[in-house]
Amino acid sequence: MLMDQKHYSAFLSILLVLCCFTSQPVQAQSKLTYVADGSVPIQSFSVRTINPNTTVTVKFPDGIVAEAVSDNDYRLTKFAHRIKDVPAPWTIEITVEGIASFASQQTGITKVDLTGCKEIKRLTLPYQNLESINLSGLEEMEELYLHGNTKLKALDVTDLTELKILNISNTEGLIPEGLNRCTALNYLYAYNSSLSNPDLSALTELQVLDLTNTKTSSIDLSKNTKLQSVELTDNLLTDANLSTLKDLIKLNINGNKLQHIDLSQNAKLVELNVSNNQLQTLNIVLDSLTSLDCGANRLPISQLPMRGNLSTYIYWPQKDFMVAQQVEVGKPLDLSQEAEATGVAQSKKKTDFFVYDSEGNMLSEGDDYTCTNGIFTFSKAFDKALRIKIKTAAFPKLKDKAALYSTYFKVVSPTTGVSSPTTAKDPYFSTTPGHLTIALTDKSASVRIYQLNGKCTTKTTIEPNSPLSVALSQGVYLVVIGGKSFKVIIP
Structure with missing residues (x-):
């Protein structure tokens, strides 16, 4: 039977409604x-x-x-x-x-x-009083927010293989089980938690990581090459190798125990905070960097970068920068790398040097010492320890209470052979042109020798009563022995 135009139009309308009704899956x-x-x-x-x-x-x-x-x-x-x-x-x-x-x-x-909603994709329960939670079978879960649940002490995320965001911040005592199964994870927020020294090698899709204040002392991020933002503030890190993180844009690693950090491979960095460490060297690329906080370290002006494109640049205050613990009369104390700098100025500025003893008395240049382009030579020994103050227009904030000083050092009469240690456990150093000899009397220790650009030239172990001899070109080096730093000048 043929339909007239009126009935055919009505039929199409009904068919369209049915199609719309059935387009949503039940x-x-x-x-x-x-x-x-x-x-x-x-x-x-x-x-x-x-x-x-x-x-x-x-x-x-x-x-x-x-x-x-x-x-x-x-x-x-x-x-x-x-x-x-x-x-x-x-x-x-x-x-x-x-x-x-x-x-x-x-x-x-x-x-x-x-258990009755296996299809759920996002669960947001922050700052509740959760004591336990069963997440088994939730294979479609993509986002899980449990931050602030201080009573939650166990969390099994083994089945959450599609999880992309996990927030367990402010949950002291909680360590998630099965985290290595969450291989799709992009964002991990665990600040103020107990996720200390985690193994994240399986989480190769991570883009954002926050482990602030987790007592982390060591972390390997070499497999997490997609990371763009890393927060490691207020931890116990003494070393951090981030060379594989080529896409890193933001890094906060302030409040640790770092003495050296090499960020020369992280050319995309825009925001960097390395303040409140023990940094003696800072190797960074300024190409993209717009914000830098490197204050409260042990950086001399030679290690403070130029302003470049930095819109935010905090370089002050600095703790005392490292110099040799002991200098012999008539032998040079070489601070020539600190003799001039550009810093935040428009051109290079000369550095003014001042020498003070431990009681705050200023020594007399010409009578007590000479200084030529930052190379100091002392004319006599001093009972009191000395330190050097640096003042420069290149870094005008380093003044008054934020003035930049060296560590204290002793000026002693000339000796021969190996220099005497400060304590029985301190190493002995002997320098000759092109060579450094180190000896220990206490116990074996790891030895790392760094150039001032942060490059490690020697990494080995020294045994007691077995002196280590290393060939080094002329210059200033930082020697780290068992976690303790010494500045050494090779003539």
Whole structure:
């Protein structure tokens, strides 16, 4: 039977409606149940559904049943209900056809049952009172926010193989199990947590890492080559090799125990904070850098970079920079690399040097010592320890209370052979043109010798009563023995 135009148009309209109705996949009934301890009377949360125009039903413990329909744009529903005259703990049941996410903050949640919503992709429960949480079978979970749950001591993320964001910050005592299975992870936030010295080698998709204040003393990020932002502030790091992180844009590694750091391979760095370490050298690329904080280290002016394109540059104050612990009368103390600098000025500026004893008395140039282009020669020995003050227009903030000084050193009468140590456990040094000899009397120790540009020229172990002889070209070197630093001049 043929349809007339009127009936044919009506048929097409009905067919179009049916197609639209059936275009959304049918979702199974999902159920999420949580328990609150009653510390917060108003229970508020949001539920995002997989499909729009989906009804979300909530049963509260006081008998109230609330419903809301998710919108078209964000598929979001929001609930807030004050519970009264019902003894705690409270159980809240949420049912919906297909749940994409659940979020509730600071509502006193102690338990959550997710067994009835395997399809959930995002769970946001910050600053709750969670004591445990079962995440098994949630293979579609992509985002998990549990920061601030101080009572949570166990977390198994083994099944979360699609997880992209994990936040467990401010959760002291919590160490996630199965983290190495989360190979899709892009963002890991664990500041103020117990995730100390983690093995992240399997997390090769990481782009953002925050391990601030986690007591981390060692970390290997060589496999995490996609990292763009790294936060390692306030830890116990003495070394950091970040040479493989070619895409690194932001690095905060302030508040550690670093003596040297080489960032010459991180040319994309835009923001860098290395303040409050023990840095004696700083090897960085200024090409992209716009913000640098390198204050509160032991950097002489020769190690402080020029301003370049830096819009933010904090180089002050500095702790005392390292010089040789002992200088012989008539032999040079070479600070020639500090004799001039450009710094934040428009051109090179000469450095003014002043020598003080431990009581604050200034020595007389010409009578007590000579200084030619930063090379000091002392005419006599001194009972009191001395130090050198540096003043330059290249770095005008290094003045007054932020003035730059060297470490204290002793000027002694000439000796022969190996110099005497300060204590029985200190190493002996002997320098001759092109050679350095080191001897120990206490116990074996690791030895690293650095040029002032941060390059390590020697890495070995020295045994007691077995002197180490190293061939070195003329110049100034930093020798690190068992974690203790010494500045050595090779004539």
